[in-house]
Amino acid sequence: MNPPPRRPLTLRDVSEASGVSEMTVSRVLRNKGDVSAATRTKVQEAAKRLGYVPNKIAGSLASSRVNLVGVVIPSLSNMVFPEVLSGISERLDDTGLQPVVGVTDYLPEKEEKVLFEMLSWRPSGVIIAGLEHSEASEAMLRQAGIPVIEIMDVDGVQIDSCVGISHRRAGRMMAEQIIEAGYKRIGFMGTKMPRDHRARKRFEGFTRTLAKAGIEIADQDFYSGGSALAKGREMTQSMLERTPDVDFLYFSNDMIGAGGLLYLLEKGIDVPGQIGLAGFNGVELLDGLPMQLATMDACRKEIGLAAADMIAKHYAEGADSYERRIELEPKLALGQTLLRR
Amino acid sequence: MNPPPRRPLTLRDVSEASGVSEMTVSRVLRNKGDVSAATRTKVQEAAKRLGYVPNKIAGSLASSRVNLVGVVIPSLSNMVFPEVLSGISERLDDTGLQPVVGVTDYLPEKEEKVLFEMLSWRPSGVIIAGLEHSEASEAMLRQAGIPVIEIMDVDGVQIDSCVGISHRRAGRMMAEQIIEAGYKRIGFMGTKMPRDHRARKRFEGFTRTLAKAGIEIADQDFYSGGSALAKGREMTQSMLERTPDVDFLYFSNDMIGAGGLLYLLEKGIDVPGQIGLAGFNGVELLDGLPMQLATMDACRKEIGLAAADMIAKHYAEGADSYERRIELEPKLALGQTLLRR
DNA sequence: TTGAAAGCGCTAACAA
């Protein structure tokens, strides 16, 4: 067989091997322009035989079209963002576009760095989590001249387009349910993440709605690191010791909620009679728990799909082919842990 | 302020704005070569003021250096691959290298497609899950002339480098523990995924070791789709109905194992007295369960870190600066569900 | 320390 080349093959190699001009080879390989069937076959065979892989760097420079989509997310360490990513990947699948992922760890400086790095590839679009960015990041996004989709959140001012849910509203909705069900002594548990604006907004929506009903949070606790399920357990235990008269626990994510639920059930506490519970996210995991935890679906995959859809449409049909703002409805699921008492 | 440009800025713009040649601007922006402090400042200010973002497409074409690393994984829908990805992302963080992710859905044809797409960016390396690839994929990887790191598995022939655990051995180790503990009627539950070679190898290692001890699998079941926790529950229930005398359940992942565990505990079945349990993966989640599920850590994050480390070393110090094969030790954790009876 | 020229591998635009 052919000895493996040290130098990557170029169009010229295929051109020489097939006896067709570089330009025509390029046309065949991109399915662009009219090429006779005979030539087409000749070229395809030569390309395949040689094992030619086109060089997109050169192609993109020449055509100023880049089939990359930047995706900027804060973390990969719970299922939330991988699910969004999965939606993006799925929608982009047969568009010829490819996601490039950057992780910010919830740090604005890192977001700037990641964004700068990405934009230097002149991607066809950027999908970025959240509406809060540093001035520099925002300037870069505005200057880029490409579609920018801010995802997960709609409470604020978007740069270009956005898809997400209203976290304030999500917090409010859950508070309303809890109030309506008659709970009065409400504890809150969440993550210690001042930079997680969505969690913050949910909390705000939640506490404000309670306040309007004359209820103040009875106790609250925040964790960082470790197994969320275990932390939910621990925090629940401490909270019950500190504030034995709580009658409802609202968790900022389902994982700690599940931990709390398992703890209460083990202790033989009547859920939702003595204590009601609710989480947030609508993770699949909940289906397998001994009791359905009340939660609210954050539409993670849909958000990924919708965001990628905007980019895909922009890429294929232009800037005016899609809605610039999509607010999804977080679906409330009362499960069995939040019931009128 | 400056009106936002429709055309992205080029080196020439910075050159003109700073009164310095393009070449020198390029040197400043890359911290390459000797430039006087005065010139440096002038250029940096101009670049910042204009909001210049370099064009890596052009830079890469000119220098034939591409700071991209292709990452090819089968799925994003459980925590396994996001965790690997997280390790990769972390290690690559300050190397100037960036991951580009492709998802194959366990389909060889899609792997080929994704790989072709990636290689056409001439990345500095590829990290790819598994040792089993189609002929075409393998040919592409060999021809690429870049470091190729196959991850997660070491049972087979590597193309270039690999990092992972031996899944056959993992299966064997767990079987040995189960046998030693005195269990005899063993049920297996896993995913319906003929293409998941690692799960297959674990199962093989497991059954062969049992066979040597004269034990045959008493019952087995495979699921696809849905919430793993719920499926673990359901499958466990059906298996107990079908084969009431099983005394051990081996699950191919911790999530279904946790479902099984919750089910058994609810039913008041004595674990591990009447029935022992084990899963696979060592997910953090397990820390919060009512009882510690026996499992084996698959070293997911370490694999990501080590694979990215190889690429980073290759990029910075050349092809001979790292070990070509790293077999990690899956750590066995017997928890409380696999005990001598 | 700085600058000028050449060209990376491809594609847009035009010509044949």
Add this chain to the structure above:
DNA sequence: TTGTTAGCGCTTTCAA
């Protein structure tokens, strides 16, 4: 239907 020419925006190389 096919080929030719001229860059895309940068970096390499070499000269000043």
